[in-house]
Amino acid sequence: MSMRLWAGALGAAAMAACVVAGGARAADKPAVKGQRAAVKHVADQRLLVATPQGRGMLAIYADRSLAAPAPGVKRVLLVVHGTLRNADTYFSDGRKAQQAAGTAGAGTLVAAPQFLTRTDVQAFGLAADTLIWTRNGWKDGAPAVAPAPISSFAALDALLEHFADRKLYPALVEVVLAGHSAGAQVVQRYAVAGRGEAALRRAGIHVRYVVANPSSYLYFSDARPSADGSFRPADAAACPKAVKWKYGLEDAPPYVQREGSAGLEARYARRDVVYLLGMADTNPYTHFIDRSCAGMAQGPYRLARGLAYFSYMQQRHPSGLEQTLVEVPGVGHNGQGMFTSACGLAVLFGTPVPATCPRKP
Template sequence: MFSKPASRLSFVALWIALAATHAAQAAAGATASRQNAPVAHVADQRLSVRAAGGDGTLALYAERSIDAAAPDVTHVFIIVHGTLRNADNYFDVGGQMLAAAGASPKENMIVAPQFPTTRDLRTYAIRDATLAWSEAGWKEGAPARRPSPVSSFAALDALLEHFDDRRLYPALSTVTVIGHSAGAQVVQRYAVAGRAEDALTRDGIRVRYVVANPSSYVYFDDRRPLAPGAFTPVDTQACPRAVEWKYGMADAPAYVATQDSASLAARYATRNVVYLLGMDDVDRQTHFIDRSCAAMAQGPFRLARGLAYLDYLKQRYPAGLNQRVVEVPGVGHDGRRMLASDCSVAALFDRPMPSACPTR
């Protein structure tokens, strides 16, 4: 039998554990509520999308009509929103990014696509051909729920291909696709599987992907980080999702599965990818961080997961890897501060990297 002091300690420990569980459940409920809530705004412009799955239109923000000629534009920045689908906020962040760089809005164009859910469109009684996905589907390249099953990756293909039109963009030299948080998950997977880059490259347009603070990455085999620079096969019996899409290549959506996975992996190593990682993005609990076993197999928090992923790629591709990490000091999980930082500006505008920004 426990002594009275020991009993009190056991009771206190139990109470603390129950309180922590309740707090975690409440936080998870609040997170789900915010993710599922309708967006405050649906973007005002539309881009026609024709894909194997069908037709529709992609909602987006841009500072000028997407169909108007822009003869002075040399650089287009496509910024993908986070899990709240708040493309309007990310469009504003793009403007702040240009201001921080002192870049000409005449020569640099910000475009923020939006991947609304069916609930978003019902809320605003939008009954046209605007594409809408499930809360999670757009992040993974899944088919849209309406009006036709178009992959969110096919929608991004259509957006990139739109800029491969020399009648509208005769001076365009670079398209940079940027994502922060959930948007970075989209951009990283799209950099693996996206089909539009080859056409733009043939026409002399450089494509670059900037992946900022995602919760997880897609791996090409079953190895996951054990310690810095060390990898071991993940226990797929305990966590089968660890090797399934979007964490691995198994059971990928049709857009990805219809392509050869080995070819996708080899091509990804050659694509121009910059991983922007906030050095203070080390919180294990907040900001919608993925805490599933599949994500936890990649590391305890976002900074660790990003550094481990680059180590993984360097080991897998000891030669020919066209990718790098840029760490942003003093910044946690904050899209505005990340993209408007001196480190980001240097990476995005091909300027000398400040000594305060560690690169690998």
């Protein structure tokens, strides 16, 4: 995307925000209501998460029992749901991608964790040991509200560590942690701060993080993109949240505060991260996009924000950056469309990216 288009889009978005703010807020009301409502389905499996902060059970979908040995599994595809906590939909998307991949998807276990809220637990009468978070806390790595203050990132640690068990998964070669939209926000922050990869690496298992169309990214400095392609300090006086967690490292949750920012960034740059961006994800208003001042400081819409963030990482790490950006032609903000596209299948299942998918570097 040219900087001229960026500037035009940003200006148009800002003007529209002033002119039709009331209409935009009215259109957002059903979306907000959807976030507050209980989920329609709850995952049927549970994974124990045991931490120094306490214990709890994480709800999870999987295409086979997680308690039974799976000697034929060579790859695990973990799909993190979006803001509606509809893990059943994302689990289905993951299975459709696995089927669409053909032979490349053979030997793949598909699973989708579910970060529930108190509303969900009450609606379904779930056991008291079920982990629950606030509506936004699970997205940010915040501690659970019950039964113990366990970070959603610690829950992902436990999930990744589960697959490091060679007694259960003797043939496992790689784990792919993928998310779309709000799920991608979780995956990107977890790729920065998460500690579950260590156990998999010790077992000789590779980990890849697929970040598809998130609404925002975690920056390591106060620099934010400008229309001319440069990065300038965010106006923290006008928008203090622009440099605070989850947009920056200031005021990060306890899970993240255990490590220094320099160490987190260096490790993140070395991790296998793929930014999967829909080339048609350019609507500045729909699908729960973050229109706060902190979100808008990262760009006018999701595609612009993703392109800018990858440029930011390239500029900060001119060598040694183990990350890739892949664009998906013709797809907007659609998780199934992203993951089942030829570009998405190549990223998820480790096959060559087609020439039709713009790729950097």
